[in-house]
Amino acid sequence: MTDFTKYIRSVPDFPKPGVLFYDITTLMKNPEGFRLALDELTSVVKAWEPSLILGIESRGFIFGAPLADRLHAGLVIARKPGKLPSRTVSSEYDLEYGKDSLEIHEDAIKPGDRVVIVDDLIATGGTLQAASHLVEELGGEVAGIAAVIDLSFLPWREKLSRYPVKYLVSYDSE
Numbered sequence: 001m002t003d004f005t006k007y008i009r010s011v012p013d014f015p016k017p018g019v020l021f022y023d024i025t026t027l028m029k030n031p032e033g034f035r036l037a038l039d040e041l042t043s044v045v046k047a048w049e050p051s052l053i054l055g056i057e058s059r060g061f062i063f064g065a066p067l068a069d070r071l072h073a074g075l076v077i078a079r080k081p082g083k084l085p086s087r088t089v090s091s092e093y094d095l096e097y098g099k100d101s102l103e104i105h106e107d108a109i110k111p112g113d114r115v116v117i118v119d120d121l122i123a124t125g126g127t128l129q130a131a132s133h134l135v136e137e138l139g140g141e142v143a144g145i146a147a148v149i150d151l152s153f154l155p156w157r158e159k160l161s162r163y164p165v166k167y168l169v170s171y172d173s174e
Helices: 025-029 031-046 059-070 126-137
Strands: 009-012 020-023 052-056 074-078 088-095 098-105 114-122 141-151 165-171
Touching (some): 031 059, 059 114, 114 126
Parallel strands (some): 052 074, 052 114, 114 141
């Protein structure tokens, strides 16, 4: 497995003091690193045999679209409220200080669709849990969850314990 830490920049005190931010823009701008990340994600996701890839706004789109293309799967996007033009279903999740929600089109997923949810990073698991709820509400099956980065020091595992989860790199400290 590739050591992706060499492509990911660590930014101390962003977005606030005491937080160490893992910046994937340096991975994405590096042709070799980006290709390797997509190759490894493709290998993992292919085994789940998805009919759809669901990319979460916004960096999940960056990885979800090429995965869908490589795997001959459809692409569904989950967005913040009010961004999609047709009728939607939504799922709310907790933030550090409040709540937010994700929406997908109500006709985006059909019963029996095998959906892999893709995002850039797994932190608390709230966004991925909301996306999973949307898939299941529409009758789809969450075949797996894939991300580039896992923040293992944050409590996402309990929220997502029902699903296979794979990531490319794990950071174990703030």
